[in-house]
Amino acid sequence: xxxxxxxxxxxxxxxxxxxxxxxxxxxxxxxxxxxxxxxxxxxxxxxxxxxxxxxxxxxxxxxxxxxxxxxxxxxxxxxxxxxxxxxxxxxxxxxxxxxxxxxxxxxxxxxxxxxxxxxxxxxxxxxxxxxxxxxxxxxxxxxxxxxxxxxxxxxxxxxxxxxxxxxxxxxxxxxxxxxxxxxxxxxxxxxxxxxxxxxxxxxxxxxxxxxxxxxxxxxxxxxxxxxxxxxxxx
Amino acid sequence: xxxxxxxxxxxxxxxxxxxxxxxxxxxxxxxxxxxxxxxxxxxxxxxxxxxxxxxxxxxxxxxxxxxxxxxxxxxxxxxxxxxxxxxxxxxxxxxxxxxxxxxxxxxxxxxxxxxxxxxxxxxxxxxxxxxxxxxxxxxxxxxxxxxxxxxxxxxxxxxxxxxxxxxxxxxxxxxxxxxxxxxxxxxxxxxxxxxxxxxxxxxxxxxxxxxxxxxxxxxxxxxxxxxxxxxxxx
DNA sequence: GTCTATAACCGGATAGAC
DNA sequence: GTCTATCCGGTTATAGAC
Numbered sequence: 080x081x082x083x084x085x086x087x088x089x090x091x092x093x094x095x096x097x098x099x100x101x102x103x104x105x106x107x108x109x110x111x112x113x114x115x116x117x118x119x120x121x122x123x124x125x126x127x128x129x130x131x132x133x134x135x136x137x138x139x140x141x142x143x144x145x146x147x148x149x150x151x152x153x154x155x156x157x158x159x160x161x162x163x164x165x166x167x168x169x170x171x172x173x174x175x176x177x178x179x180x181x182x183x184x185x186x187x188x189x190x191x192x193x194x195x196x197x198x199x200x201x202x203x204x205x206x207x208x209x210x211x212x213x214x215x216x217x218x219x220x221x222x223x224x225x226x227x228x229x230x231x232x233x234x235x236x237x238x239x240x241x242x243x244x245x246x247x248x249x250x251x252x253x254x255x256x257x258x259x260x261x262x263x264x265x266x267x268x269x270x271x272x273x274x275x276x277x278x279x280x281x282x283x284x285x286x287x288x289x290x291x292x293x294x295x296x297x298x299x300x301x302x303x304x305x306x307x308x309x310x311x312x313x
Numbered sequence: 314x315x316x317x318x319x320x321x322x323x324x325x326x327x328x329x330x331x332x333x334x335x336x337x338x339x340x341x342x343x344x345x346x347x348x349x350x351x352x353x354x355x356x357x358x359x360x361x362x363x364x365x366x367x368x369x370x371x372x373x374x375x376x377x378x379x380x381x382x383x384x385x386x387x388x389x390x391x392x393x394x395x396x397x398x399x400x401x402x403x404x405x406x407x408x409x410x411x412x413x414x415x416x417x418x419x420x421x422x423x424x425x426x427x428x429x430x431x432x433x434x435x436x437x438x439x440x441x442x443x444x445x446x447x448x449x450x451x452x453x454x455x456x457x458x459x460x461x462x463x464x465x466x467x468x469x470x471x472x473x474x475x476x477x478x479x480x481x482x483x484x485x486x487x488x489x490x491x492x493x494x495x496x497x498x499x500x501x502x503x504x505x506x507x508x509x510x511x512x513x514x515x516x517x518x519x520x521x522x523x524x525x526x527x528x529x530x531x532x533x534x535x536x537x538x539x540x541x542x543x544x545x546x547x
Numbered sequence: 548g549t550c551t552a553t554a555a556c557c558g559g560a561t562a563g564a565c
Numbered sequence: 566g567t568c569t570a571t572c573c574g575g576t577t578a579t580a581g582a583c
Contacts, residue, residue, distance in 0.1 A: 091566085116557085116558055116559085117560085118557095118559090126566095127567060127569075128568085130566070130567050132559090132561080133566065133567075136560095190431070190433040190434050191432050193431055193432070194428045194435070195428060197431040197490075199424045199493075201428070204491075257433050303499060303503050326549065329549075350573090351574075351575060352575090360550075361551045361553095363550075363551070363578090364549080364550055364551070366575095370576095371575080372576090
């Protein structure tokens with residue numbers, strides 16, 4: 080019944096880890112973040128409290144794991160969308176909607192989720208070194224959104240766009256968190272409108288006669304941008 | 314030596330309250346928010362733990378009080394700036410700088426501060442009903458920034474601008490929190506540039522020929538905007 | 548209404564045994 | 566890798582003094 084072959088490797092541990100994470104997310108969905116105790120998570124998962132802490136250094140790290148899982152799922156969803164769609168606007172909108180669908184079940188505790196993420200000291204912060212991988216993967220999705228689109232975009236802009244779309248993505252999530260409309264229709268409406276406008280704006284900014292203004296804005300951005308994956312966070 | 318006339322009223326209590334708040338902020342500055350215990354605050358203030366909780370229902374409420382104090386101080390600083398300056402850009406920039414000066418000493422623990430504030434459930438959230446007064450006062454400052462400027466702005470835009478400037482203010486604070494440059498020079502640079510650009514944009518948006526676009530954007534905003542001081546937060 | 552003192556509760560986090 | 570015991574600090578409760 081059981082095998083412990085060398086391919087299984089960390090399998091046993093991974094299973095426990097996954098069990099704890101899923102249990103935690105279920106409880107978060109049911110009762111919210113603050114209301115869910117680590118003891119309750121451990122109990123329902125059928126493990127000891129200390130064991131939960133063996134896999135997740137803190138309650139916040141459960142959130143980080145949730146981030147990671149969501150990224151994986153979004154990347155998967157994005158793949159099929161990006162195979163199908165070829166216009167910038169539709170590719171972009173598709174990814175945004177996929178993300179909103181993905182996180183909707185967690186809207187209830189997403190506030191706390193984002194709150195802890197807002198602290199620059201926190202490893203959960205989207206700008207932190209710990210988040211670099213997630214940030215890089217996320218940005219990669221948006222690079223693919225752009226690269227696959229039938230649209231000629233100058234190199235300087237094209238280089239910055241994935242980061243900008245990722246920032247936009249963050250802004251949408253922030254809006255979504257504060258959106259109490261049923262089904263988050265308000266956020267979807269906002270995304271519809273802004274993606275359309277911004278897609279046009281990108282096309283416009285790509286015109287040759289826009290070059291000077293484009294250069295000026297990109298220069299300002301470069302000045303302002305912290306070297307995100309760098310020394311800034313000691 | 315002591316009088317307890319009717320004018321003194323809550324004076325005794327107010328003094329204790331202020332003492333506790335100042336002590337807490339000192340400790341936050343010195344050691345950060347998480348590292349500062351309520352017991353330590355009470356001890357250094359020379360009051361009993363229970364007394365601290367008599368004046369502040371929770372540790373978070375100390376932050377809310379800090380917000381309030383900062384608002385007061387900003388309003389005071391703004392008054393003298395707005396008496397002096399008459400161009401939109403200089404009035405606006407003056408207020409932004411005054412605010413940055415005011416909060417600089419607290420940069421260290423501002424992250425946590427903003428983090429707890431980011432949770433929609435939290436009373437600290439700038440959009441929450443509990444924050445309505447602070448939000449209203451803050452918005453009033455920006456209304457004054459606009460009203461006193463020598464610039465003709467159409468009514469529809471003028472009505473929305475204070476809220477928009479307040480949103481911008483929030484965005485600046487968010488940027489500031491993540492700014493690890495010495496003296497927050499990066500934030501100041503960003504503010505310099507963006508206030509200049511946005512001031513021009515406001516002037517541009519006020520031109521008669523911009524009316525249709527302006528109307529369209531204001532309409533979208535109205536659709537998106539939650540009735541902030543409303544039922545949304547039950 | 549303001550304040551002290553003290554004990555207790557609860558839950559996040561850690562230590563160390565198995 | 567898993568468990569039990571323990572610590573620590575936010576918070577609450579109580580009972581009483583000015």
